[in-house]
Amino acid sequence: MKSPNALLSATGTTIFTVMSALAARHDAINLGQGFPDTDGPADVVRAAADALLDGRNQYPPMTGLAELREAVAAANARFYGLDVDPGAEVVVTSGATEGITACLMALLDPGDEVVLIEPLYDTYLPVVRLLGAVPRLVRLQPPGWELPRAELAAAFGPKTKAILFNTPMNPTGKVFTAAELAFIADLLVRHDAYAVCDEVYEHLTYDGWRHIPLMSLPGMRARCLRIGSAGKTFSLTGWKVGYITAGAALATVAAKAHQNLTFTTPPNLQRAVALGLAKDDAYFAGLAGALAARRDQLAEGLARIGFGVLPVQGSYFITADFAPLGFTGDDAAFCRHITEAAGVTAIPVSAFYEGAAPDHYARFAFCKRPEVLDAALERLAAHFAAAGPGRLTGRARSA
Numbered sequence: 001m002k003s004p005n006a007l008l009s010a011t012g013t014t015i016f017t018v019m020s021a022l023a024a025r026h027d028a029i030n031l032g033q034g035f036p037d038t039d040g041p042a043d044v045v046r047a048a049a050d051a052l053l054d055g056r057n058q059y060p061p062m063t064g065l066a067e068l069r070e071a072v073a074a075a076n077a078r079f080y081g082l083d084v085d086p087g088a089e090v091v092v093t094s095g096a097t098e099g100i101t102a103c104l105m106a107l108l109d110p111g112d113e114v115v116l117i118e119p120l121y122d123t124y125l126p127v128v129r130l131l132g133a134v135p136r137l138v139r140l141q142p143p144g145w146e147l148p149r150a151e152l153a154a155a156f157g158p159k160t161k162a163i164l165f166n167t168p169m170n171p172t173g174k175v176f177t178a179a180e181l182a183f184i185a186d187l188l189v190r191h192d193a194y195a196v197c198d199e200v201y202e203h204l205t206y207d208g209w210r211h212i213p214l215m216s217l218p219g220m221r222a223r224c225l226r227i228g229s230a231g232k233t234f235s236l237t238g239w240k241v242g243y244i245t246a247g248a249a250l251a252t253v254a255a256k257a258h259q260n261l262t263f264t265t266p267p268n269l270q271r272a273v274a275l276g277l278a279k280d281d282a283y284f285a286g287l288a289g290a291l292a293a294r295r296d297q298l299a300e301g302l303a304r305i306g307f308g309v310l311p312v313q314g315s316y317f318i319t320a321d322f323a324p325l326g327f328t329g330d331d332a333a334f335c336r337h338i339t340e341a342a343g344v345t346a347i348p349v350s351a352f353y354e355g356a357a358p359d360h361y362a363r364f365a366f367c368k369r370p371e372v373l374d375a376a377l378e379r380l381a382a383h384f385a386a387a388g389p390g391r392l393t394g395r396a397r398s399a
Contacts, residue, residue: 011126015351019335023345029376031298032335032345034170034316036367040235041283044276048239051268060267063255064092064243068270071277072228072243079202080216088248091255092270094262095240096200096229101127103196103225104164105257106250108133112161115152119171119352121198124164133161142319142349142358143310145174149183156187162194163187168201168211168314171352171363175209175313185217194250195220200229200242203284205314206292215245222247225254230273232316235287235367239269291316291366294373298366301377305384316367319349323360325384330359338362342383344376 003009012018016033023030039045063069066086073086084090093099100123108114110132116124118139128135136155138148163184167176176184188195195214202211215224225246231237244254299309299318308321327334331348339345349361366373 007126007129014122015347016122019339019345019347022336022339026340026343028339028343028345029372029379030345031364031366031368031373031376032347034365034367035237036235037369037372038235041276041279044234044236044272047275048268048272051271056267058267060264060270062259062264063251064090064265065267065270065274068092068243068274068277071274072245075228075277076245080213082213082216082221082245084245085248089246089251091244091246091251091258092265093242093244093258094265095231096198096227096242097123098240098258098261099227099242099244100124100164100196100198102254102257102261103227103244103246103250104128104131104133104162105261106225106253107162107194107196109161111159113157113159115155115160115163115165117147117152117163117165118354119349119357121166121170122351125354128164134159136160137354139353140172140174142172142361143308143321145169145172145310147176147180147183152183153187156191156193158191160191160193162196164196164198166198166200168199168205170201170315171317171319171347171349173310173312173315173317173319175205175211178212181212181214181217185214185220188223189219193223195224197224197226199226200232201315202228203233204288204291204316206288206295207313209313211314222249225250230269230276233284233287234273234276239273241265241269241273294366294368294370297370298364298373298377301373302364302380305377305381310361316365318364318366319361320346320364321361327360331362332359334360335362338380338383343379 019032069086069090072090073084076082076084108131112133114128114133115136138152138155197214205211215226228243230241302320303309306325310319322334331350335346335348346362346364350357350359
């Protein structure tokens with residue numbers, strides 16, 4: 001028999017699924033996959049439930065219900081001063097991952113080059129390659145995650161069609177600065193390229209850090225496709241409602257890609273998200289404030305155990321260096337070890353890179369209830385105290 005698609009056949013199961021399955025097998029506290037362990041706002045959930053019973057359950061418009069597209073446009077104006085036409089410049093997608101795929105489909109022809117910044121979300125590379133495009137990888141280095149400007153500039157060339165990047169950034173917790181965004185904007189103009197902007201953590205920033213959409217910079221309005229996520233903004237990740245904001249010319253093509261992916265998104269969820277986006281400023285400030293407290297809770301606990309904890313400016317995630325603990329294996333072995341031996345699951349940061357990568361960092365999600373974070377810290381503290389110096393190895397017991 002002829003073989004199926006070679007790229008997909010060679011692609012492994014996502015690390016998030018692998019580690020979540022391992023966590024379930026060992027009854028571990030799962031701080032690996034980035035989803036909250038409580039539902040989002042009750043009024044938003046109730047709106048979705050009520051909308052199932054109002055007789056409007058057939059296909060909504062392909063680009064999204066008017067009320068949600070209007071809410072997305074209003075949010076762009078409210079938070080970022082962007083003037084967006086809801087009828088022509090917003091496309092509702094079945095999650096941000098579909099939105100990213102639709103944007104890449106809208107831009108890329110085979111042979112085009114795409115600049116990507118590592119560490120990166122694990123769907124980026126497969127989609128770029130499935131479209132026949134060529135990735136050009138630029139690497140951020142821990143612990144500071146500074147943008148390497150010379151390397152980034154060198155990655156752009158005559159075949160560059162786009163850059164795809166994420167801010168606030170998973171897994172680093174980095175929020176790109178105005179100066180870094182201006183540098184990227186200059187490269188886009190010089191090389192006549194576009195930007196696919198994964199901004200799903202836009203409202204999850206801390207310590208005075210503020211998310212700045214690249215689209216809001218001078219000259220960037222027509223070059224950017226901006227992706228948001230109701231799942232992240234309202235702690236309802238299973239709903240899979242995303243939205244693209246782009247100039248009309250780009251949004252039209254992205255809508256054609258969406259037409260050939262999922263075509264549309266459940267109408268009751270769209271109506272509920274529209275209600276959520278209209279919430280007052282106190283909701284968005286409270287969401288970030290509550291998560292900042294959980295970040296601090298987890299960071300302080302990990303530091304007490306002996307981890308080196310890297311700064312977190314945004315997102316759901318802490319990156320922690322386990323080298324000070326004396327573990328002799330790599331990050332994949334470490335995350336398996338703590339799942340099996342300590343009952344706590346994290347994600348190896350090397351999973352966000354292609355090829356050789358930093359191998360002594362683990363990513364922990366702090367979007368959990370405080371008591372869950374405390375329990376995880378207690379398990380880790382007890383395990384490493386019992387292990388003692390010099391007794392940790394890279395070998396975990398078999399599953």
